[in-house]
Amino acid sequence: MVALSTDGLAIQPSAATYELEDLVNETWQGRVRVPHFQRDFRWGSQDVVRLFDSIIKGYPIGSMLLWVRQSGAEAVTIGRTKVSAPAGENTLWVVDGQQRITSIANALHPEGNRHAPFAVYYDFKGQRFVDRPREIEEHHLPLPVLFDLIRLLDWFADPARGAREYFPEAQRIAKVLRTYKIPAYLVRQDDEKILTDILDRMNNYGKRLSRAEIFSALFAGPEEGAAERLSLARIAERVDAETGFGLIDANTVLHSILARRGPDPMRDIRNEFSPDNRRTADFSDESQEAAYAEGEAALVLAVRFLQDDAGAPHLSLLTYRALLVVLVRFFGHFPDTGDWNRQLLRRFYWRAAVSGPSVFKGSFTQMSRILCAVVKPGREEESVQGLTKSMESSVWSLPNARRFRTNEAVGKIILCSWWALGPRSPLTGERLGAGDLSELLIDQSTAAISVHRIYRRGVPKRQQFWAANRLFVPDAAESVDSFLESVTSPSVLVEERDRAEVLRSYCLSDDLIELFNSGRREEFLDVRQAAIDVGLNAFIDRMAQWEFEDTPSLDSLALDERDSLELEESDE
Template identity: 55%
Template sequence: MNTSPAGLEAQPTAITYELGDLVPLAWGGRIRVPHFQRDFRWQSQDVMRLFDSIVKGYPIGNLLLWVRRQQAEEFMLGKLRLIAPPHDESLWVVDGQQRLISLANALSAEGHQYKPFTVYYDLAEKEFVENPKIPEPYHVALPTLFDLKKLLTWFRTDGLAASEYFDEAERVATALRQYKVPAYLVRQDDRDVLTDIFDRMNNYGRRLNRAEIFSALYSGEEKGANERLTLTRISDNVAARTGFGSIDTGTVLASVLARRGSDPMRDIRLEFSSSGRRTQPEFPDEDQLTAYSQGEEALVRAVRFLIQEAGMPHISLLPYRALLVTLTRFFAHFPQPKPNNIRLLRRLFWRLSLVGPMVFKGSFTLFSRTLGSKIRPGDEEGSLRSMLDTISEAHPVLPSADRFRTNEATTKIILSAWWSLHPRSLTTGEILDAQSLDALLEQDRTAANAAPMVFPRLKDSRTKLLPANRLFLPSGADPVSEIPGALAYQPLDIDDETWNAVLASHLLDRDIAALADTNREEFLNLRQRRILQQLEDFLKRMAEWEYEDTPSLDTLDLDGEFQEFQEGDLPAAPDMD
């Protein structure tokens, strides 16, 4: 039987907005994003491409807007907190959310402060650029470019040195304000019709990811949506509570599901249903809010383990997402593991980081399902032993350090090894902490901005990609464009002992550092050897391959063992490693 909505009562109305009119509508609260929409997921490159298309006059697609009556309300549009007055014809975005949020935020002085909306226009190169580390006189912020009065004031003040580019600025400003965006306005009271349109538009083209489908399925009613916990809010909460960075919603979803059952890749459509499930949840009586809130708590415990015990300060250094999902399940059932089990868990984490992809064929699903099934509620010792057994036949390996790419697992492992050295600033000598790293990376997916090249203009690509040609500088204050000189010459306000500690924190000494300004090849050769040795030492210490994975002392039935022997005929002491 056909149970789909009957359809629209009237065809959509076609209309065209100029950006100069559309964006102020959004700022004034007339444009909203319904809560069943997917979360905002564009990165800086996406936002810059949008504006580049606009200035070039390229089409950016139609908007589909739902016209409906709305009461006064305070709400968030991207990073903008807006107060909307009551209106009979508010516009709700059914298709075009990523574009509208990007436009409203990047062109606003408030929204422009946050990634990925911190976009500038380079008047000299005639291109949009992400927030420049060293702004030039000809870099103009988009909110200034969009507002003619602000632009004229800018040319009389901060942009005085860029006066020769006034014509270019006027051209781009006009192109922005006068760009025409086509839209369809749908007048329909039935919410099911709109969600049906949303589903068809997003599933007959670029498909929604699993987390977006889950969020839409369990979005609930519009009323109270701003206060309800969502996957995105869990990610934001974990980042705020731990400083670990922003975990993608796909990993958050898998973690929430792993807490409630051993297979985090199970059918999500029945997750909160009491019937039709192949397996019952391990927390059968909890509602969705409890599942979300308890999932967040377990995720926070897992992240704190990574930071405090495994030596992993940030999500950008996590080799594989499945590791975090597995840890979340473990800490959901065993919130306070025994001290020796914490040590075994650290061994497991690092061993899996090294051999997991080989054992589980590089499959997130196989990885998380297999390890999830080994975690049995109520059996902390047995769960750990079962997980360790999955890699008992694997041999210790040392990852290749031939190239440094921050989106690859091997490089993330190398960066974790460097983090254990407590890297210091080249200008102040201070240890750069996790807070500095988190502030520098913000929502970056990799640690690229924290690992600048020593010699960015090397002609030999293989040498250029060596880890030896990178430093771990999780701070925005160090002179990343002048590293060779910064290494070769000790700052006057840093004493000898501190400077030696600075160099050691980057696997250098005075002799090697001096070569940065005189003999690049020798500098890289000597430092690469140190990197390989330090990586080997770090992994030996963290993975502890040579130790037996013995249980905690309090799980051994020593009384029973001793009763079987006469005095003076005691068994050998158990290996406590």
């Protein structure tokens, strides 16, 4: 039986009701803030659209729990909105309702509305809220215009828009938005532990807290100084800023930090930095601050290895995040790994990437646990050999390139093989770099926006999902139409001898371009698919090197020999 303390709130919460317009303005002015121990923003575009749909229909969207406290002046970021917040005696800190207030404040803000998932418009023809349309027409109105009466009048006063018949409906919706009432409970309490306890209990309903969110709340520390301290989210941002690898999710950052400190990244997190746990950790004298800093450094080393050695330039091309966690443990213990062991690690990564978790009974949890346990502190050679030996039961097989999805492991393997070809600009012949890919994929969880379908119709269904019907164009400046036009028409800036290299970098050739230009679609895809299979096979063979002996490095063999000689001499 669990004994519960009777200590609680000294002052009962008071009830209040806010009109949406007032609450939004308070947020924009920095008088509504989100505590640093709160969960990260998790909603997608459809969640935000549904929220505004509920508001306009008058549906309840739930009450908020606001913590009333004295606060200092600081720069505040809520979603995509940055605010210079003043000091105040009665600042409102959001304990419950963060997803809702962040969505509302950003979708209605001119800057916040520019970014997903807050880019919401009202479609007057469909009479509904929508995510930002690909083609914005006169019946599409961005929410910041709808919310601001002056901007709304200016919008419809412009005769060029030709949308005056929508003005009465716009007035009605704008009024409903501004006057919608949101109930809230106000808590006046200085003890942060009680607030985090309330947060934990309230989030037992709906979307459960992730391990990373629970960990962040448990080890958040005081509100004062939070802006300067490392957190899981800040580590992810800093690693991305340094490497251009993309924003690693908080759970993977947490598991990476845990893996570096101990062989089981899925262990209980509640006592991670307690004195008892420190004695059994790999880094026994390490503080929480040092664990975060060293974990970040190991993450950077692991990411650099993926980019420079393993040929995975971006998070969206990483087959399994469990493998990143294992690499963080390795580089956390052996940051100065030599060339030979890095080559063995590359073989291990690609054998694991192709085989997947099936070698470990199909479980990603088992995969990370088993592999992390193989990495032994202070024993680099044994750790490398253990990782390669762990894949002895893996079976070499060519991934099926006739089913291409950017969110599946096979699709990511194919994309890595295409990246290894060194995609080039069809206009200049210059090779595109990791910076181009990073710029294109910013805020993206998959590489979907860099992959274009060549034929959307006019080919048999069996060929629709082939890799041959996709082009990987890691350049934000190129659309598929402009790219195809450029690549099928020789550029005056690219010499003839370099044009073949440009085509090769996209699994194309002059013969394939001739098939494409002549409209022989099925033949084009058949021939290109065969070439892709050959290239994919060669890429995996080069990276995984299944047929090679995974012998220890010469330095380690020489060291073993010296140790043996020293033992023999001591016996004499």
